[in-house]
Amino acid sequence: MADSRAGFLATMRAVLWSFVGIRKRKDYQDDARSLDPRAVVVAGLLGGLIFVLVLVAVVKWVVPT
């Protein structure tokens, strides 16, 4: 399994955990073996965008129109 590359969802999952800053050891070891660094960078930018959009949505929900 050493050559198997992580799919889109697995990459996104790793990146989203990184936003909290924690990761289970076993999952981290799987990540280290299978993640493609270029995919992680793309997923990181996507994660940043999702983070901003979620915050915008929360703000829109909180502020009365």
Added chain:
Amino acid sequence: MAAVTPDQLHGHHHGPTGLMRWITTTNHKDIGTMYLVFALIMFFAGGVMALTIRAELFQPGLQVVQPEFFNQLTTMHGLVMVFGAIMPAFVGFANWQIPLMIGASDMAFARMNNWSFWLLPPAALLLVGSFLVPGGATAAGWTLYAPLSVQMGMGMDMAIFAVHIMGASSIMGAINIVVTILNMRAPGMTMMKMPLFVWTWLITAYLLIAVMPVLAGAVTMILTDRHFGTAFFNAAGGGDPVLFQHVFWFFGHPEVYIMILPAFGIVSQIIPTFARKPLFGYASMVYATASIAILSFVVWAHHMFTTGMPAATQLFFMYATMLIAVPTGVKVFNWVATMWKGSMTFETPMLFAVGFIFVFTMGGFTGLICAIAPIDIQVQDTYYVVAHFHYVLVAGSLFALFAGTYYWLPKWTGHMPSEKIGKWHFWCSIVFFNLAFFPMHFLGLAGMPRRIPDYGLQFADFNAIATIGAFGFGFSQLLFVLAIVKCARGGERAAARSWEAAEGLEWTVPSPAPHHTFEEAPLVR
């Protein structure tokens, strides 16, 4: 301090000697030493300015300096400490340590490395020399806000050029660090085996490359507004001074992390050594550093809550800022968990590292308080903010720099630093630091504005205490110089692995590190 002993110099160093050695050197250790010495000189220059400020503030009324000069001092203290002391000091650490820690023979672009250092002294001369020109130095605050910065005398132009030059130096340094880390690691050292100091610097270097051009753009727009008829920040010409604040803080907030992430890296090296346990949650530390870096780009307007913005925008920046506390908290918990049940000893580097965690966390919490928009609107531009960022930058960045210096001095000089002087330095620093800056919280909450040379009588007592603390802190730093000079001149011989439980490639080479190391790449298990 001597980077190498003379016998090694004769053995391995074949370039020019004397002053020319330092001017022409391409050796990462020499350049690292020059960065560190430069930063120390600038630290004392900025420190003298700080003490003059505090002397003026010892009592209400004007005793020591005129208000115009006082404003120049607050501005230049900030600029000198940020761009002259903290940032070059971390680059000095990077130069010395990154090649040693990844098993590289030198930095990737050795000549560019020399250039990025030698740009700094002219920039420093421009900055400090601006006190002597007509109108004096810039007095617009270190943030150089328009319209003040559009109106100042030629000292402002000198500051702008100094920022340009130091920015170019930082960008070149950052490119060098990224390329070195990505391309020159020893065989077997995968990214996730890199020491955390290397990781934090890799991420910091990307931040530098991303935001230093933004700062250069901001100050260039000021320059063209001043001299070439543009009106970017002039409302009369259709511009907007608030635009400057947005551009500046888009640089300024990641800059905060540029000054703290390498500090996290240093502390993450030291705590495992003196707790005699591997770092708890290495991967989560890497992840947390990366996410702090990403989040640092979407929080800049929390510095501008009082400039007027819609409630929705305030809430966005408030939420985003508060969420940064999550990965930062993860780091603090990881350091504490590393120490948990460890066989701890408290040599000077560990004292400063533990002191860092304690005092930096207090600065982090006051940051969280400032992040809440309705509170920030009350405390903005008061001494509460001054207290907050000094807790982060002095007790954070500076304490980590002290910790790192004591930790790696044996590798740099070949001698162990004096524990006695080191411990005195630590205890004096932490006591006087808190004496100087803790009362500023109360002053800020009571409404004392920052950047004023005179104040109402109700602020007198806490200001007197803060000044006593500041002078105590300032003079305690002479102990730091004494410790470095004493260590460079002699003392107990340091072993290759200078600290019992130190891990990493830098401890596999002799102490002091020979002029050339890892000419053949080591193999990492």
